[in-house]
Amino acid sequence: RLDYSKWDHIEISDDEDETHPNIDTPSLFRWRHQARVDRMEEQRREREELEKKKQDHKKKVNEVQQKLKSQNLSEAEASKVTATKEQLAKQEEEFRRKEQELTKKEKEQPWNIDTICKDGFSKSAINKKPKDDDKNKTEEEIFEEQKKFQEDHKKQLQHFGMLSKAADSKKYLQDNPHLINEKTANYLVIWCIDLQVEEKTSLMEQVAHQTIVLQFILQLALKLDTDPRNCFNAFFTRFEAANADYMESFNDELNSFKKRVKERADIRIQEAMKRYEEEERQKMGPGGLHPGDVMESLPQALRDCFEKQDIPMLQKVVAEMDPEEAKYHIKRCVDSGLWVPNANAEVYEEVDSSEPQSSEPLISEAPEPQSKKDGTE
Missing domain, CATH: 3.90.20 (Hemagglutinin Ectodomain; Chain B)
Incomplete structure (x- = not known):
């Protein structure tokens, strides 16, 4: 009873x-x-x-x-x-x-109107299809919104991207419905490319799976003309039913996406290599030699002179070296754009006087820095 x-x-x-x-x-x-x-x-x-x-x-x-x-x-x-x-x-x-x-x-204590019932929920929420305001926004505004969204929810976005079970994904989206949007999909796509560039292919494929899950939810919402938060349950119901045609469509899209990610990662790597090579070329000296390579090839005594930028020390080391060897190394230093101090013929007076002196100095005349000309620091 x-x-x-x-x-x-x-x-x-x-x-x-x-x-x-x-x-x-x-x-x-x-x-x-x-x-x-x-x-x-x-x-x-x-x-x-x-x-x-x-x-x-x-x-x-x-x-x-x-x-x-x-x-x-x-x-x-x-x-x-x-x-x-x-x-x-x-x-x-x-x-x-x-x-x-x-x-x-x-x-x-007798029950009354203040104690007999309590709110089960603090509020009721009805998901409405969001207005498409992006059409009226500039690219910069859209970029800033995407950036802020990623900064605010980065841990949640990465957590969702690492999930592997449909039930876990469904529960996580149910607890975090604010992730069911285009911004999350954008983040996952970029993350996939980053992972492939880092050659973390297995992890990329896992995140790619979650990316397509979200893309299918967004596509379903577009077809139904409703808020994506209203139909993610419908997607997982169909996904967990594992209908052959539906899963074939899902896997085809997933494989196609992974292929596009790898292609985009390859392009990014090639672009990065081109930028690196260009930067390295810009570092080359007037004679086409890289200063780092030349510095590594110098005898230790000469290297110390250039590192300390000590003119008397350089004069002394050059005077003690074989003239041909000294000329070879100094010319390479000039061609690479390494520091070359102002010098005159006196620097070479002590270089094996038995050898005929070339009319070209081993150390070319380099203009003084502007700071030394005008006395400024």
């Missing part, structure tokens, strides 16, 4: 009361309601105060137990701590009795 006893004590609605014609009925109803609210608030405060005292009591009990475990207590201190423990035990009993009284009072 059903127990209807809980309905025995209900305060009837104010509009069911009959009052004397001379009584201001609205004022009476307001007074009754306020009195009822005040009683409920008082009970709530009593409950909160009791819970707070119980928490404080629990902390004290833990402190006493720690002290009793200590081996450094004197006999007097141990006796005092023991007495405190007994007092706390009595307080705990008092708290237990008080809690039983409050619980009994709450159970015996």
